[in-house]
Amino acid sequence: MTLFISDLHLCAQRPAILQLFIEFLNRQAGQCDALYILGDLFEAWLGDDDDGPDNARVISALRALHDSGTAIYFMHGNRDFLIAEKFAALSGCRLLPDPSVIDLNGTPTLLMHGDTLCTDDVGYQRFRRLARNRFSQRLFLNLPLALRRRIARRLRAQSMSRTLAKSPAIMDVNARSVAAVMRQHRVTRLIHGHTHRPAVHDFELDGRAAQRIVLGDWYAQGSVLRCDARGLHLTTLPLSG
Secondary structure, eight states, X not given: XXXXXXXXOBOTXXXXXXHHHHHHHHHTGGGSSEEEEOSOSBSOOOOTXXXXXXXXXXXXXXXXXXXXXXXXXXXOOSSOTTOOHHHHHHHXXXXXXXXXXXXXXXXXXXXXXXXXXXXXXXXXXXXXXXHTOHHHHHHHHTSOHHHHHHHHHHHHHHHHHHHHTSOXXXXXXOHHHHHHHHHHHTOSEEEEOSSOOOEEEEEEETTEEXXXXXXXXXXXXXXXXXXXXXXXXXXXXXXXX
16 A cells, blocks of 8 residues: 655644654554655754754654655655755655656556646745755755744745735646646646645546546644555544544
């Protein structure tokens, strides 16, 4: 079995979700062959030197899963794109480019975080290009960690304010962008996160049956896509209590 998750947004302010994720790794993920984390595992990742206790718990749990024999793949999201080789080495995760194509039970499947598909959100795409610039990243990572944390809190507050002012349609994927990237990679199946709108979309692409599967977020519950010989199934994990 192969599992896919995204958009957990783990942080100290949401301890119940953090505990749910740890329990998921300890009790369920160890029964699968591979776990794919398609971005935004953390609410914010400020560099591999971010040594907060919650980050250490997550890394330790991922490492235990890796050491048990489960392959773990991590793709950057728009919140944790500064995760680098040190995190990968400590956790046992293999860093996966966005986008990537894998063979999923005999079907070529395109994996993405999903933010690059939201092309109607011009302001976000402009910010993304700046944030992913290597020079900008080097400047940010050279700042003291305490200052990076203050900057991240301010940027997060600004982001929330801008999000409230946008229509839901602008923040969803653009259908033409979806079709274009699937044609580019010659696939008829796409799995992504980012939009927090879990669903299975069946449609036609150039005369062929195609499918886009959107992973859910981990705000009020957990969300997991399970893939085995019987097919793909979106499932939820309830919070205890």
